[in-house]
Amino acid sequence: MDAQTPAGLPASGRTKPARGARVSGIDRAIQILDYLRHTECPTSAYAIAKAVKAPLSTVYAIIDDLVDKHLLQRKGDGSLWLGPRLYHYGLAYARSLDFLDVATHEMQELCRAVEETVQVCGRDDDHMVVMAMADGPGHFRVISRVGTRVPLNWTASGRLLAGHLPDDERLALFRQAARNSPTGHAETNPAALSDASAAALKERLSIQISESDFSVACVASPICDPCGACVATMSIVLPEHKVVQARERYADAVQAAAARVETILGWR
Numbered sequence: 331m332d333a334q335t336p337a338g339l340p341a342s343g344r345t346k347p348a349r350g351a352r353v354s355g356i357d358r359a360i361q362i363l364d365y366l367r368h369t370e371c372p373t374s375a376y377a378i379a380k381a382v383k384a385p386l387s388t389v390y391a392i393i394d395d396l397v398d399k400h401l402l403q404r405k406g407d408g409s410l411w412l413g414p415r416l417y418h419y420g421l422a423y424a425r426s427l428d429f430l431d432v433a434t435h436e437m438q439e440l441c442r443a444v445e446e447t448v449q450v451c452g453r454d455d456d457h458m459v460v461m462a463m464a465d466g467p468g469h470f471r472v473i474s475r476v477g478t479r480v481p482l483n484w485t486a487s488g489r490l491l492a493g494h495l496p497d498d499e500r501l502a503l504f505r506q507a508a509r510n511s512p513t514g515h516a517e518t519n520p521a522a523l524s525d526a527s528a529a530a531l532k533e534r535l536s537i538q539i540s541e542s543d544f545s546v547a548c549v550a551s552p553i554c555d556p557c558g559a560c561v562a563t564m565s566i567v568l569p570e571h572k573v574v575q576a577r578e579r580y581a582d583a584v585q586a587a588a589a590r591v592e593t594i595l596g597w598r
Contacts, residue, residue, distance in 0.1 A: 372409035456507035486536035487563040493531025551588035
């Protein structure tokens with residue numbers, strides 16, 4: 331691991347300066363922001379400095395500057411968290427994405443049609459991340475919200491998001507990504523996960539029951555770009571007994587919604 335990067339940070343978020351090169355202020359700022367995003371909770375300046383392996387005095391100076399610019403905020407106990415300015419940047423970026431606009435519209439339409447919670451999910455290194463979400467009208471509520479990240483092997487979407495990778499890359503990814511789930515029901519064998527991932531993408535359907543949360547099921551279909559890569563998924567999250575009773579209804583609905591996103595974007 332590079333000496334300048336925080337332990338456990340996803341590869342996609344690391345800055346990797348050349349050996350012997352000084353780390354610039356902007357690189358340090360990115361390391362700090364990436365570390366907070368990865369930990370998903372307010373953290374002390376000392377913990378940040380230790381994680382990014384930088385002198386405490388250097389980190390303090392950068393943090394003060396980021397706080398002044400509202401890129402970080404200090405909590406009442408002195409801990410640090412992402413600042414409100416980042417939220418506005420995120421909104422502006424999201425508005426620029428035709429894909430997310432189209433996927434969110436189809437997500438909401440699917441939510442109304444099946445009257446269940448629907449999510450659009452993507453891949454963040456060896457995790458699945460919830461990109462958008464529409465709550466169903468009933469009393470059933472899911473724990474995951476927009477921004478939630480979970481290991482790829484816990485979810486139906488996670489399998490689909492890796493399905494297009496070459497066999498060796500997919501197997502290596504699941505060797506890295508596989509974790510025991512809270513229910514203990516999620517598959518952790520890398521070879522089994524790799525095979526299931528490829529098969530699910532080919533069938534354009536993945537279903538998991540009680541793997542990440544007890545009595546909760548997920549029915550997902552891939553959204554693939556013109557090259558066949560799964561860039562995101564459309565996913566219905568609902569009580570497991572409903573999937574058992576009406577599997578085809580939910581499978582057909584989510585597959586049709588994912589296909590509409592591809593068609594509207596000109597990907598199929």
